[in-house]
Amino acid sequence: MAYTEEELKKELESKEYAYGFYTDIESDTFPIGLNEDIVRAISKRKNEPNWMTEWRLEAYQSWTEMEEPDWANVDYPKPDFQAISYYSAPKTAPKYNSLDEVDPELLDTFKRLGISIDEQKKLAGVAVDIVMDSVSVATTFKETLAEKGIIFCSISEAIKEYPNLVRKYIGTVVPRKDNYYAALNSAVFSDGSFCYIPKGVRCPMELSTYFRINQAGTGQFERTLVIADEGSYVSYLEGCTAPARDENQLHAAVVELVAHDHAEIKYSTVQNWYPGDADGKGGVFNFVTKRGICHRSAKISWTQVETGSAVTWKYPSCILKGDDSIGEFYSIAVTNNRQQADTGTKMVHLGKRTKSTIISKGISAGTSQNSYRGLVKISPRADEARNFSQCDSLLMGNKCGAHTFPYIEVGNKSAQIEHEATTSKIGEDQIFYCNQRGIDTEKAIALIVNGFSKDVLNKLPMEFAVEAQKLLEISLEGSVG
Amino acid sequence: MDLQEKLVASYMAQTSSTEDLSAIAKIRSSAIETFEQQGFPTKKMEEWKYTPLNKLVKTDYTVFPKKTKNLTLDDVQPYILHDVDTYKIVFVDGVYSAFLSETTHEGMDVCLMSAALSQPKYRKVIETYFDTATDSEDSFTALNTAFGREGAFIHIPKKKVVEKPIQIIHFSTGVNQNLMLQPRNLIVADQQAEVQIIERHQSLSDTEVFTNVVTEIFTHKGAQVDYYKIQNDHEEASLVDSTYIVQQKHSHAKVHTFSFGSRFVRNNLHFYHKDEAIQSTMKGITLVEGKQLVDHHTLVHHAHPNSESHQEYKGIYDGQATGVFNGKIVVEQEAQKTNAFQQNNNILMSDKATINTKPQLEIFADDVRCTHGCTIGQLDETALFYLQTRGIPQKEARALLTYAFANNVLASVTIPAVKMRINALIAKKLGVNLGFNL
Numbered sequence: 001m002a003y004t005e006e007e008l009k010k011e012l013e014s015k016e017y018a019y020g021f022y023t024d025i026e027s028d029t030f031p032i033g034l035n036e037d038i039v040r041a042i043s044k045r046k047n048e049p050n051w052m053t054e055w056r057l058e059a060y061q062s063w064t065e066m067e068e069p070d071w072a073n074v075d076y077p078k079p080d081f082q083a084i085s086y087y088s089a090p091k092t093a094p095k096y097n098s099l100d101e102v103d104p105e106l107l108d109t110f111k112r113l114g115i116s117i118d119e120q121k122k123l124a125g126v127a128v129d130i131v132m133d134s135v136s137v138a139t140t141f142k143e144t145l146a147e148k149g150i151i152f153c154s155i156s157e158a159i160k161e162y163p164n165l166v167r168k169y170i171g172t173v174v175p176r177k178d179n180y181y182a183a184l185n186s187a188v189f190s191d192g193s194f195c196y197i198p199k200g201v202r203c204p205m206e207l208s209t210y211f212r213i214n215q216a217g218t219g220q221f222e223r224t225l226v227i228a229d230e231g232s233y234v235s236y237l238e239g240c241t242a243p244a245r246d247e248n249q250l251h252a253a254v255v256e257l258v259a260h261d262h263a264e265i266k267y268s269t270v271q272n273w274y275p276g277d278a279d280g281k282g283g284v285f286n287f288v289t290k291r292g293i294c295h296r297s298a299k300i301s302w303t304q305v306e307t308g309s310a311v312t313w314k315y316p317s318c319i320l321k322g323d324d325s326i327g328e329f330y331s332i333a334v335t336n337n338r339q340q341a342d343t344g345t346k347m348v349h350l351g352k353r354t355k356s357t358i359i360s361k362g363i364s365a366g367t368s369q370n371s372y373r374g375l376v377k378i379s380p381r382a383d384e385a386r387n388f389s390q391c392d393s394l395l396m397g398n399k400c401g402a403h404t405f406p407y408i409e410v411g412n413k414s415a416q417i418e419h420e421a422t423t424s425k426i427g428e429d430q431i432f433y434c435n436q437r438g439i440d441t442e443k444a445i446a447l448i449v450n451g452f453s454k455d456v457l458n459k460l461p462m463e464f465a466v467e468a469q470k471l472l473e474i475s476l477e478g479s480v481g
Numbered sequence: 482m483d484l485q486e487k488l489v490a491s492y493m494a495q496t497s498s499t500e501d502l503s504a505i506a507k508i509r510s511s512a513i514e515t516f517e518q519q520g521f522p523t524k525k526m527e528e529w530k531y532t533p534l535n536k537l538v539k540t541d542y543t544v545f546p547k548k549t550k551n552l553t554l555d556d557v558q559p560y561i562l563h564d565v566d567t568y569k570i571v572f573v574d575g576v577y578s579a580f581l582s583e584t585t586h587e588g589m590d591v592c593l594m595s596a597a598l599s600q601p602k603y604r605k606v607i608e609t610y611f612d613t614a615t616d617s618e619d620s621f622t623a624l625n626t627a628f629g630r631e632g633a634f635i636h637i638p639k640k641k642v643v644e645k646p647i648q649i650i651h652f653s654t655g656v657n658q659n660l661m662l663q664p665r666n667l668i669v670a671d672q673q674a675e676v677q678i679i680e681r682h683q684s685l686s687d688t689e690v691f692t693n694v695v696t697e698i699f700t701h702k703g704a705q706v707d708y709y710k711i712q713n714d715h716e717e718a719s720l721v722d723s724t725y726i727v728q729q730k731h732s733h734a735k736v737h738t739f740s741f742g743s744r745f746v747r748n749n750l751h752f753y754h755k756d757e758a759i760q761s762t763m764k765g766i767t768l769v770e771g772k773q774l775v776d777h778h779t780l781v782h783h784a785h786p787n788s789e790s791h792q793e794y795k796g797i798y799d800g801q802a803t804g805v806f807n808g809k810i811v812v813e814q815e816a817q818k819t820n821a822f823q824q825n826n827n828i829l830m831s832d833k834a835t836i837n838t839k840p841q842l843e844i845f846a847d848d849v850r851c852t853h854g855c856t857i858g859q860l861d862e863t864a865l866f867y868l869q870t871r872g873i874p875q876k877e878a879r880a881l882l883t884y885a886f887a888n889n890v891l892a893s894v895t896i897p898a899v900k901m902r903i904n905a906l907i908a909k910k911l912g913v914n915l916g917f918n919l
Contacts (some may be wrong), residue, residue, distance in 0.1 A: 071527070113908070380832060395847035398814055402843045409531075410857045413829035417857035426845045 030087040059176040059186030151196040158194035188328040193221035197232035208237040219250035228263035257292030273308035280338030283310025296322030318345035322355035327356040335368035344374035349382040358389040364400035371403040512626035514806040531837040539700035563631035565898035590636040597634040625695040630664025637674035646677040655686025666696040670704035700732035709889035723749040730756035738765040776805035783816040792823040800835035806838040823853035880913040
């Protein structure tokens with residue numbers, strides 16, 4: 001037996017974080033701490049209009065009145081909000097007209113991240129917006145998109161250039177007072193991506209954002225707003241990495257999606273923040289609020305591959321407001337060492353004949369804890385709503401834990417809800433079956449793990465699926481497929 | 482004075498007039514402290530998120546019933562299983578009724594909690610078991626621990642197979658306005674003992690009754706306890722039923738809960754595994770309408786290897802009824818080779834009915850097989866149509882399908898008389914007469 005489950009487990013546990021480098025770029029970092037002046041200063045630094053500053057200050061006010069929630073099944077030292085710098089930007093040339101002007105060191109960073117901008121430009125045709133330490137540093141393919149009327153830029157640019165759009169939609173899906181971290185984000189968000197697809201336009205390429213925390217002692221608070229107008233379609237990708245540091249870094253993002261009538265938004269995330277070392281030292285706290293609203297016959301599909309972060313706390317949700325709207329959630333969450341993940345989704349059915357699908361796959365190894373927490377809510381008016389949920393957990397090793405907390409609230413008799421969950425390890429009988437068909441154990445495990453995650457991997461765009469498989473940290477080179 | 486204050490004050494008054502074993506007195510005083518500190522649960526607590534207690538705890542209940550009414554056999558006839566010979570422990574307004582009961586001390590003890598608490602020969606058993614299985618942080622349980630002085634005490638010795646079922650029945654007559662009852666049951670099945678128990682709470686008038694019952698069950702090595710709860714009380718009745726089961730090696734505990742009546746029912750059913758190779762079964766049928774609320778909270782704590790738990794709850798909700806199901810399965814790291822199964826199926830018959838369900842798994846061991854399934858849906862329209870084409874009227878056809886839906890739970894009932902009684906109750910609830918017994 002060349003490759004046993006034990007070895008696989010070991011490899012899983014010992015696999016080091018490949019993105020843990022730090023790029024030495026001079027950056028402009030605010031002093032640590034948070035108060036009204038800092039909020040004003042961030043707003044001023046970004047040359048924001050008055051209404052935005054006020055909006056932030058109101059959010060800050062409500063944040064000070066809120067308490068940090070502790071209901072999630074995660075255990076971590078509470079971040080000290082006065083010990084974080086709320087703004088950090090690479091100092092060199094704030095805006096680039098072409099890639100040639102970009103700091104070579106920055107370009108090098110992107111290369112190491114595996115997102116060579118040139119290459120992407122030539123090959124895949126993926127438009128990328130790159131956010132480093134909270135500030136958008138490069139957006140590619142802007143012109144090509146502009147021809148179609150698609151706006152794809154950083155949110156700070158959008159606040160300046162398209163204030164009406166931003167003002168109309170920001171905070172409508174995730175209100176400022178929604179939760180503790182959403183309020184914090186609303187007060188101090190420094191950048192993020194903004195995307196608007198006009199009526200009836202099918203976005204010709206995948207839009208993509210890369211986030212990276214580079215500077216020490218900073219938190220990253222980005223804000224993404226995607227608006228798909230009537231009958232439009234967009235596929236949006238998001239990836240994230242951070243350097244390996246001993247202290248914990250805070251990442252509190254807000255993502256808002258608006259899908260108007262008949263529109264479709266596909267939002268994929270490959271989250272690979274630094275997970276901390278094998279002893280649980282360092283790593284990113286990932287506290288994210290993601291939510292989308294579906295109008296009539298619209299569709300929002302969340303796909304996420306969660307491999308990083310010391311603590312993950314996120315629930316990409318769909319509010320199915322319009323009749324016949326559809327929400328989907330596909331997730332793979334891998335935790336190992338001392339990682340903790342409490343993730344899942346909320347599907348709120350308000351419209352008639354709304355449908356939702358939830359497929360969640362959790363893989364826990366090492367001494368990690370992996371929880372699925374989800375809510376399916378059928379309001380009394382949502383006639384003939386349909387939901388299918390499946391949460392499967394795979395345990396590798398006897399020191400890890402897998403938990404499911406599905407909440408199902410139904411107030412309409414015509415609803416059809418199915419929920420099923422299983423927890424198991426890789427079955428000896430499964431391996432035995434493969435063995436007796438002439439497939440060795442190495443290949444068998446590869447097949448089984450791959451099959452376990454297939455439902456979700458299939459939902460990812462091609463380029464991402466490849467990366468995601470890599471990121472699953474189950475290096476099954478030569479044996480996958 | 483709200484109910485909480487009243488209860489605490491009543492406790493103080495009561496302790497001065499009664500004599501307890503010192504050990505028990507200590508348990509009680511710490512329990513009332515817990516209750517005083519915690520008060521009644523609120524909706525802010527995760528375990529009570531969907532179960533509002535407002536109305537229940539705002540009513541002024543009589544804590545110590547003064548009056549009793551003599552009941553004749555005719556009054557209680559419909560509520561006692563007669564078609565099978567049984568032992569009976571019957572209480573009327575919280576007081577033991579020797580006339581209606583049939584207890585025994587021959588080869589085993591089927592008697593009263595009050596007797597067990599006061600007679601020296603039971604001291605050892607009481608000290609070993611009383612309040613050792615409960616969740617002391619649960620405020621309803623703490624309240625019962627402080628007040629509960631009467632109930633059933635059943636002790637089955639080693640290898641004794643009890644030849645007939647035991648019925649525990651609590652009647653309330655309505656002579657006391659707004660009565661609050663706190664029965665306390667203790668059941669100990671020693672090694673390889675086998676026993677079947679049927680528990681029922683029944684009010685005979687339309688006055689408000691609030692029953693807060695706690696049952697502790699201990700199943701020793703290889704013992705089998707088969708427990709049936711028939712909850713079919715009046716509309717003004719409320720019930721909080723907490724059952725704690727501690728299991729030893731090779732034991733098998735089965736609890737069937739049939740919830741048809743009462744305005745408010747909350748079931749807390751906890752299984753704790755203390756050794757290997759244990760089987761736990763819990764099943765339930767809930768069939769409610771009007772403004773009824775039925776809440777099932779179950780917990781199976783798998784702490785040792787090679788054990789099994791099997792859970793199946795079926796719910797049918799009509800009118801403005803509310804259903805809550807929270808099934809928690811915890812599998813500790815040592816509990817390898819655990820096989821835990823949980824199934825919760827629900828049918829909503831009306832637009833105003835609500836169901837909130839949360840099947841929850843917390844698993845720390847890797848070599849386990851844990852599954853849960855949960856569905857919410859309707860009766861199959863095509864099956865309904867098929868039956869109608871065969872000349873079965875719609876109402877009867879619906880009833881037949883409802884039976885079929887609930888049948889898995891009924892199938893494992895081992896006392897035929899109970900099965901027939903449940904069948905009759907379902908038929909009555911659905912307003913049909915199928916003319917045959919399933």
